[in-house]
Amino acid sequence: MRMIEVCFVTKAWRAGAAWVAQMTVQAIAEQGASVAMIAPLAEPSTREPRHPNLVRILVGRELTEGGTGLTRALASLRRVVGTWRAVVWMRARTRTYVFSIPDPLIFTLPLLIVLRLSGARVIFLVHDAVPHAFRFSGVLRSVELATHKLSYRLANLLIVMTKALRDELVEKHGLSSAKIVVIPHGAFKIEPVAPCPGSGRFFLFGTFRRNKSVLEAIKAVILVRRSDPSVSLMLAGEPHPHELDYWQECQGAMLMDPAAFDVKVGFLPDEELPAYIVDVDAFLLAYRDFNSQSGVGVLAGLAGRPVIGTRAGGLSELFDDGLSGIQIEGPPTPESIASAIRAFRVQPIDHWRHLASHAAVKLEGALSWNAIAMRYLGFVRRD
Known part of the structure; x- marks a missing residue:
């Protein structure tokens, strides 16, 4: 044997x-x-x-x-x-x-x-x-x-x-x-995705839970839209089974500006991911109290998308390894997240396309x- x-x-x-x-x-x-x-x-x-x-x-x-x-x-x-x-x-x-x-x-x-x-x-x-x-x-x-x-x-x-x-x-x-x-x-294998479209749309993907600051991200988008109404947020994933009350709170917050949000609740299969990513300019990862690696952060970088995120846990190391994007300054509050989104939007989309393309190559080698x-x-x- x-x-x-x-x-x-x-x-x-x-x-x-x-x-x-x-x-x-x-x-x-x-x-x-x-x-x-x-x-x-x-x-x-x-x-x-x-x-x-x-x-x-x-x-x-x-x-x-x-x-x-x-x-x-x-x-x-x-x-x-x-x-x-x-x-x-x-x-x-x-x-x-x-x-x-x-x-x-x-x-x-x-x-x-x-x-x-x-x-x-x-x-x-x-x-x-x-x-x-x-x-x-x-x-x-x-x-x-x-x-x-x-x-x-x-x-x-x-x-x-x-x-x-x-x-x-x-x-x-x-x-x-x-x-x-x-x-x-390691580096996830995904289908090739076209460069950032300049849509003003951001992506919050994965399990919806408190330490991802989902509620704060929703409130931040509402704040940004007061001066930049073309900004929107796509949310795709599943509520954490032990934090369903938190997801209800998030849903309530989105009612303040329903046009700002596109929500898909449920597991997102591999084959559907490229169709979602192709429409977004960046991933929004406002993690806190988090020391793990972010598989979503890895996915974003390899898909040629910048990340608007904190330096919590593995995100810090991904930024050090070449991940492109804007880092949220201080704790992830609606105001600090909104400030990071505005900083991202100030730069032309070609700037982010160039940085994200180089980041994908760096990350693939590092991981x-x-x-x-x-x-x-x-x-x-x-x-």
Whole structure:
């Protein structure tokens, strides 16, 4: 039976977190290493990694639409059971596992303990030090935090995508910096998109949640339109399931100037993205309290679009790597975001087309999947 150098485990199957796992696995296989992946089938199927060096083990998807509470719970339970079985079965063929966006920690922590007791090496790809939105409050909040800290301590190695997230894990969770390595977010593959059109339209894409300052961005656009009525904002994505009240507040704010906003609520498939991006001049990423990498920021840069954003977390490092755009000065308030939009609009669109085109080339080189794969293999092959 052929031995496998590394096995990736994730419950993610669509959107940014899934793409990172899928493309990392593909790149590792292309480097000549043997790799396994335990995860649901990718959506779209074109993102599914395929290579002779890859052992692919499919588990069920969670239900994101339709179904009763019971059918949703049963679908998730089938995925959990399938993942457990696959991970344990793979133990005879591999020593090293990489977990990224795993099943809920109530199920994952026992699995990590079993693996460590068996002599396996566990690498945890940490996207966020703590959840963007907590499931629980009060006493249960402290339990939720404790489970995250325990998952980090059970891992042999933690991989993060930004220096800011590494520093947060060290400072707030008391972890040793020697246990944490930074490997950047790779370059997403998207269809070519025409240069910025000069439409005055901006794009807020992804999960709608408080730390993306969605409400402040909406209010900022309303402020800007008092003197520049051609400005508008397109919003596409899904409200965070634990912050639905926040999304209701955002919807209420948009009623103050309905003509300023074009909203698509729901998951945006890969094949639809270019049609949205082609109509916008820049992405609006007013993040705060954020130390992770921004997959949306990476997507924007590679699509030849500038970013109007803060320097929170990975956005700071993307700007340093060549991402074009305007940086929001100070905390992301309606006024500071509006000021950044006005500064963007002062420059002719040809200026932004030129900068964004060069930024896309720089980012593609800085975020090479082949280089990322070799970094992973360096840790996997370490004795």
